[in-house]
Amino acid sequence: MTTRDLVLAALFTAIIIVLGLIPPVSLGFIPVPITAQSMGVMLAGTIIGARRGALAYGLLVLLVAIGLPVLSGGRGGLGVLMGPTAGYIFGWVIGAFVVGLLAERFVREGQPAVRQMAGFFLASLIGGIVVVYAIGMPVVSLIAGTPFSKVVMGSLAFLPGDVLKAAIATLAARAVMVGYPLLPQKA
Amino acid sequence: MLNSLHVEGRTLLHRLPAGPKLALLAAVSLALFFVQSLPILALSLAVTGLLYGSLGLSAGEALKRIRPVLITILLFALVNLVLISATEALTTTLRLLSVLLLAASVTATTTIAAFMDVLTKLFLPLERLGLLKAADISLAVGLVLRFVPEIAARYEGLKEAHRARGLPVRLSRILGPLIISTLKDADSIAQAIDARGIRGQ
Numbered sequence: 001m002t003t004r005d006l007v008l009a010a011l012f013t014a015i016i017i018v019l020g021l022i023p024p025v026s027l028g029f030i031p032v033p034i035t036a037q038s039m040g041v042m043l044a045g046t047i048i049g050a051r052r053g054a055l056a057y058g059l060l061v062l063l064v065a066i067g068l069p070v071l072s073g074g075r076g077g078l079g080v081l082m083g084p085t086a087g088y089i090f091g092w093v094i095g096a097f098v099v100g101l102l103a104e105r106f107v108r109e110g111q112p113a114v115r116q117m118a119g120f121f122l123a124s125l126i127g128g129i130v131v132v133y134a135i136g137m138p139v140v141s142l143i144a145g146t147p148f149s150k151v152v153m154g155s156l157a158f159l160p161g162d163v164l165k166a167a168i169a170t171l172a173a174r175a176v177m178v179g180y181p182l183l184p185q186k187a
Numbered sequence: 188m189l190n191s192l193h194v195e196g197r198t199l200l201h202r203l204p205a206g207p208k209l210a211l212l213a214a215v216s217l218a219l220f221f222v223q224s225l226p227i228l229a230l231s232l233a234v235t236g237l238l239y240g241s242l243g244l245s246a247g248e249a250l251k252r253i254r255p256v257l258i259t260i261l262l263f264a265l266v267n268l269v270l271i272s273a274t275e276a277l278t279t280t281l282r283l284l285s286v287l288l289l290a291a292s293v294t295a296t297t298t299i300a301a302f303m304d305v306l307t308k309l310f311l312p313l314e315r316l317g318l319l320k321a322a323d324i325s326l327a328v329g330l331v332l333r334f335v336p337e338i339a340a341r342y343e344g345l346k347e348a349h350r351a352r353g354l355p356v357r358l359s360r361i362l363g364p365l366i367i368s369t370l371k372d373a374d375s376i377a378q379a380i381d382a383r384g385i386r387g388q
Contacts, residue, residue: 171362
């Protein structure tokens, strides 16, 4: 790992923390307020790629563990990492990796803009939503004892907000690809 | 902006080294997971509650720290009360509250430096495998803490710039410039680190 990779990951972790400081917004048509922070999974993967993206999130989990209130709403400390929603937080690391892996394969420079956006959006949906939910929901069920089917139903409330986040992340990822491309590209 | 959750003190938990303390937390949490008896779980809640209460935090601050997770746990308690038996719901809630209080106690009594020492030791096997360098972890943590205030200020600046031009402030518009302007610094920061030989290369 080069020093540049390390610095890029650390700067991205800092961006994710700042996104957590922005107050959550309530959109009329979604029952739950959405925070900008969980969009970071999609942003990290699509902008700095799989390895550095996962590193950025690993670093975030580490900061939570050592007792810094870096999660949205000023959450932090070991209590968060051992609570019912811990699976989502660990799932972010793997989610960011999968988003990056897919984006590195789907998107390259010189493609038409629509193609790039479609690639970023698909990568964000699969890695940022499917993977994160697939890890988070069973852990909720295991720790809180709530039946899995009910957890799945409850999670549906967050789905519209997360799809919206994937769309916003796609716009940002494309803007960065045009302005300052960083995504490693693989065949 | 990012204040550590550590509080000064001389209690038993403060004096216990971080390594054993974290091992204790892991062991107790794992053990509680297999306990089904209500009296034992109620006792563990009482013990962890007393422990958390004796750390020298003011009542307001003590509550503020655990409130987000506390709300989540109570929410699940309500849902569980409807979905599964009351005994099961109570068992889970008592267990989760005990783990929360114990974890919050460990967080409050352990300094960042002590945590970092434990982490560096934990990462040593990975370093021997050549996967990463343990010293890089503390370098990265330092970088994050250094840049959070700067990026937050940059975000405010972008908001102001949008307002000054009569544009509505939208996250989707601000993210691109925020990320590009931040990551563009990566090269010069990396050069500065290498020029000083901080990573020993």
